[in-house]
Amino acid sequence: MAQAFRSTVMALTFVVVAGSNIIWSLLDDYVACGLALAASVTAGFCVERASIKRSHGEMIRQYGADWQAGSKRIEPGGPTRVAKAEK
Numbered sequence: 001m002a003q004a005f006r007s008t009v010m011a012l013t014f015v016v017v018a019g020s021n022i023i024w025s026l027l028d029d030y031v032a033c034g035l036a037l038a039a040s041v042t043a044g045f046c047v048e049r050a051s052i053k054r055s056h057g058e059m060i061r062q063y064g065a066d067w068q069a070g071s072k073r074i075e076p077g078g079p080t081r082v083a084k085a086e087k
Contacts, residue, residue, distance in 0.1 A: 002051050005047065006051075009047045010040040013040040014040040018033060018036035
């Protein structure tokens with residue numbers, strides 16, 4: 001669902017930026033298309049990042065501030081215990 005939402009935002013951003021340029025004839029068509037493409041990719045990254053931040057916030061809310069993803073997880077006893085075990 002997040003991928004579909006991101007793609008929708010990217011498509012709408014492209015249409016709005018390119019469409020406004022077509023209506024007002026502000027820039028050359030190739031430049032306008034490049035600007036619209038850059039704006040849509042930027043909007044897609046922003047939506048993706050907001051989705052990731054929101055999901056991390058939900059995990060922290062549910063499991064506490066000690067929640068960390070994947071390999072960053074620290075065993076109880078702190079990082080010194082893990083560091084000593086790796087040496």
